[in-house]
Amino acid sequence: MGALSALIVGPCVAGPLAGALLYISQTGNAVTGGGALFAMACGMSVPLLLTGLSAGSLLPRAGGWMNNVKKIFGLLLIATAIWMISPVLPVTANMALWGAFAILCAAFLRVGEAVAQGAGLGGYASKALGVLFLLAGLFELIGAASSGQDVLQPLAHLRGGAPSGTAATSTDATSTAHGGPRFTRIRTLAELDAALASTDKPVMLDFYADWCVSCKEMERMTFPSQPVRSAMQGMHLLQVDVTANNADDKALMKRFQLFGPPGIILFDASGKEVPQARVIGYMPPERFLRQLQRAAG
Known part of the structure; x- marks a missing residue:
């Protein structure tokens, strides 16, 4: 494991x-x-070691209340397992798993049973939480069955327009989710060199993969920011999808000495890489905007 x-x-x-x-x-x-x-x-490891060493002295004594704690931690372990495997599964499979998990939480909260007499505020709060979990689970399952592409907005695609997934792919271009910019896909070093030679404006080269969590964070939280979108409108946006990790993907990453996505390389209007402007990993909108402004001169 x-x-x-x-x-x-x-x-x-x-x-x-x-x-x-x-x-x-x-x-x-x-x-x-x-x-x-x-x-x-x-x-990465010391917090786990400290938790293990202090478990005997910091945790409260066992009792009947631990049965509920056992159930809660069991559900958390299931949620952790779904979260860990989500990068290697299709979006619809993730939606189905989260939907089933939410319905399981509702079942543990006994959503189908009447509130006991004299249950008090806690009983009604538990019932309301169970109903919310049930509705969330149903929404996720409906979204999965209708080819939804966003776990956090499972029914957004039913409003019409392009699906709001990580990418709405086409032959030559993709548009990122959540109102992000539109990228032109390149696949080889020759295509990259041709794009850099023919450009008359700054270039942004984005290395992306379907299993890359930080790439999706950039799509969800950084690219849709209005100042960032405005800055990116004046740039030629290129994207390399290295999900397959084939020979062309490896050649592109080797050229820029990247070990894997996420990685964003910025070029000036003459096609030369901007010094010290690379973005490795997730970067919040404010810092990313400064990098774009540096590329724009």
Whole structure:
């Protein structure tokens, strides 16, 4: 299970790991680089070790109330399993799993039973929460059955227009979700060189993959920002989908010394890469806007 978890969770640490490896390769300082990797490992593992060491003294005593705690943590483990496997599943499968999970939560809250006499405010709150879980689960299942493309907005595609998934793909272009910009897809180094040679405005090259969590965070929280969208309108937007990780994908990543997505390379109007303007990993709108402004000169 640890090995399988590493395969799924690995892309989540690609950004900071790539930064540490790039620092080592550029500075040649193996001691500092090794210390950075060791500090990163400690940051990921020490909280778990402290929790294990303190469990006997910090946790309250066992009792009948622990039965409810056991159920809650059981549901949290199921939710964690769905969240961990979600990057490698289609969106509709994720929606179906989350819908089933929400209905399971409603069942544990006994949504189908009447509120007991004298239950008080807690009983009614539990009933209301169960109804909300039931409705959320039904919405997710309906969205999955109707080819929805957004777990957080399962019925948004029923309003008409393009689906609001991670990408509405076509042969040459994609438009990101949630009102984001439109990218032109490239597949080879030759296509990239041709695009850079023919441009008369700054270029943004986005490395994307369906399993990349940070890529989807950029699509959901950074690209739709109005200042960012305005800045990107004056740029030639290119995107490389490295989901398949084929030979062309590897060649493109090797050219820019990327270990994997997410990675955004910015070029000026002459087609030359802007120094120190790369974006590795998720970046909030305010910082990303400054990078775009640097590329625009």
